[in-house]
Amino acid sequence: MSDRSARRDRSVGRGLTTRGRCLVAGGIAAIICAFVLDERDLLRVGLMAAALPLFAVAVTALRRTQLAGVHQVTPERLRPGTRGQAVLLITNAGQTRTPSIEISEPAVPGLSAGMRYLIAPIRRGEVSRIIYPIYASRRGRFTIGPPHIRIGDPFDLWEDNRMLDARAEVLVVPTVVALTGMPNSSGARSAASGRATVGTVGGDPDIGVREYRSGDDIRTIHWRASARHDDLMVRLEEPVSHGGATIVLDHRASAHRGSGAASSLETAVVLAASISLHLLDSDHQVKLVSHRGTVIAQGHDISDDVLAGLAVLEPDEHVKLKPLLLGRAGLVIAVLGEMSAPDAQLFAATRRRGVNAVALVMATQDWDPESGSVGSQVTVDALRAADWRVVVVRPGDDLAGAWRRACHAGDGYSLSAVPVNGRPAFDRRPV
Known part of the structure; x- marks a missing residue:
């Protein structure tokens, strides 16, 4: 045992x-x-x-005390650094009043320090409520409970120890940073509806149309489309999707440095979550995959799936990188850690012609300068040589600013206004 x-x-x-x-x-x-x-x-x-x-x-x-317990947690989902509360409801399901009850729960690392209370006797059918705080310090899926019940006599000569079947799962999802801007993308819009196509992402949503049906409001008739189709056509009220985007997250343990919430892996997870939700809010069809090609979430309205999938993501001890099929059109965004030269060249080659590829590379050597790691330069050089737009992310960087640089980066450089002799000029500097 x-x-x-x-x-x-x-x-x-x-x-x-x-x-x-x-x-x-x-x-x-x-x-x-x-x-x-x-x-x-x-x-x-x-x-x-x-x-x-x-x-x-x-x-x-000889008097058996019958108890029932239920756990409630609010809110159901937390983010690292946020607080919530757990409520334990103890119901007297027996026929007589209970004695005093000592109740405790063990600590849950990363979420709760545990609790220990002595509750007064409960009358038949009544409920005793215990409220205690929880604090999420890291992402993950946690289980609170079961509570341990101890009932004894006033002289502490006899005791009844039992576990109540009352558990609650708490999901701590990654932090999400508000992003602005959008990289250009090739391919078709209307990934969800398949009704209109364009060459790039951005601007106002396309106007979707369909044939007129009996009962449609005459004010929704699109006369220009009706003339082109030689039949009555009406505007669609729902916006048309902005096309497909693939997000790749490298979560190999060997690719990241640091520990806990301050590690490069946690920064990469926050970036992947923020970018995924930003693209979904912009009406993209999003596919979030790991470095192995495993699909974490895929679809058009999958914000909850993205957060739930990333909440339980663990460092992958599998070192070998597999070739990925990233599609022939649309937008590819990779959030990467440290790679060896062969792995970096292999990943860089996954970019297909016509695909706009953006990489946000963690400068892992800055997370752990004493590790002696080769850092991110090998990865950056290989990706830029394959026409990826690359942005290097360092500890403490503004992630929203890193995303803006990725949106406007071109061939590894960005334009920034630099005064020369009192007059503005443009300078090409690496991002």
Whole structure:
């Protein structure tokens, strides 16, 4: 039996406490000594000491207390650095009033420090409410509970330890940064509806049209499209999708440096979540995949799926990088860590002709300068040589600013106004 199972077995069960067992043993010893020494007073003391725990068993242990528990957590989803509260509802499902109840829950690393309360007796059918705070320090999926219940007599001679079947899952999703701007993209709009095409992303949404149907408002007729189709056509009220975008997240353990919330992997996850939701808000069809090509989330209205998938993402110990099929049109955005030269060249070659590819590369050497890692320069050089637009992300960088640079980067450079002799000029500097 494992140590964890042994601890669980000791914490569940009914019987005399250490005090009760010692009192019984002392009473029996006193009774024996009383017979040997022929001391009646000692005999009375021994009988009282031995009978008191048995009386506690008769009064409390024979009355089975029936309890039911339910966990509630608000809000259902947290982000790192935010607070919430857990509510434990204890209902007396028995026929008599309960004694005082000692209730506790273990700590949940990264979410809760645990709790320990003593609640007053509960009448039949009534509910006792316990509220305690939770604080999310990192993303992930956590389970609160089950609560441990301890019921005893007033003299602490007997106890009933049990676990209530009351658990609650708490999902701590990645932090999302508000982004602005959009890189140019090739391919078709209307990934969801398939009704209109354009060459680039940006500007006002396309006007979708369909044939006139009986009952349509005459004010929605699109006369220009009707003349072109030689039939009545009406405007569609819903916007047309802006086309497909693929987001690749490299979460190999060997590709990132640092630990905890300050690691380069957590920065990459925040970037992937923020970019995915920004593209979804811009009406893109988004496909979020890992470095292995595993689909984390895919679709048109998948904000919850993106956050849930990234919340439970763990560092991948698998070192080898697999070739990816990123499609022949649209927008590809890669959030990458450190790569070896062969891996960087292999990944850079996944870009197809006609695909606008943007890479945000973590400068891993800045997260752990003493690691002696090769850093991100090999990755940056390989991607730029393959016509990727590359932005290097360092610890403490403004991620919204990094995204703006990615939107306007061209061939690894950005235009910035630099005064020369009092007059503005433009300078090409690496991003």
